[in-house]
Amino acid sequence: MLDTVIFTFAGRPVLLLDLICSVLGLTCVFLAGRNSKYNFWVGYLYTAALFFLFWNRNLYASLLLQPVSLAINVVGHYRWTHPREEEKAADNSLKVSMLSWPERVLAIVGVLLVAGLWGWTLDRLFPADPHPYLDSCVTVLILLAQLLSAMKKWDCWLAWLLVNVTQIALHLSVGNVLMSIVSALYLANGLWSLYSWLKLYRNGSAAPSGGASSPATPSAAGSPGGASSPATPSAAGSPGGISSPATMESAENELFTQKKYQKKKYHFCVKN
Secondary structure, eight states, X not given: OTTOEEEEETTXXXXXXXXXHHHHHHHHHHHHHTTOTTHHHHHHHHHHHHHHHHHHTTOHHHHTTHHHHHHHHHHHHHHHHSOOGGGBOTTSSBOOBOOOHHHHHHHHHHHHHHHHHHHXXXXXXXXXXXXXXXXXXXXXXXXXXXXXXXXXXXXXXXXHHHHHHHHHHHHHHTTOHHHHHHHXXXXXXHHHHHHHHHHHXXXXXXXXXXXXXXXXXXXXXBSGGGOOOTTSOOTTOSGGGOOOHHHHHHHHHHHHHHHHHHHHHHHHHHHO
């Protein structure tokens, strides 16, 4: 059933399992980029689909990494929905944060070391792999991106962008046009998510419950990715309990109107 050929694209058969994995993967990162906790539920299905895909293709090296991906997904799901008090956003979910520069340097060094070791292992165990070190670097970057996403670090999208660009090059090099297009869609989502998570970070990750509002239409709980727009106050105020500039301006106008009314009332009483 899963081996059924759905259609042929650029001379290559596309299986039902390929299509399922592509749709689940794109849906997962789309929801993550919109700051929705439901990305993890899709992520569980995606991990299971990849397990069957790698098993079907005899890609045992990638197959062995799926339990690691599943564990990261579980940890991320818990962290997003059970943040510590100082990590909470306005909706009690985990706030978007950033790595410090020392942490970024440590992450890069870690990726190079682990990728080098994993590439050497692949070269010994699977000599047919034409790009063992490049493949291992992409694999380690994916795990790093997943880990950073689980901690809701803005930097995760930088790692995803590197992965997407490399995957596009790899797929094109072997003539896999369809997967190049899928990777390009991942890249486009990564660019948008990089921007929307930056807004969330600057606004303290104020987000509506259950997901994000439309990027172009501010809702009562905020704008893109759940962050309150600088010009649009949310119903509950700004992140961290601080009133937004627009809310404060409205309060000042109301206070001014009350003072003006009281002044007129005073003059009227004096006159009488």
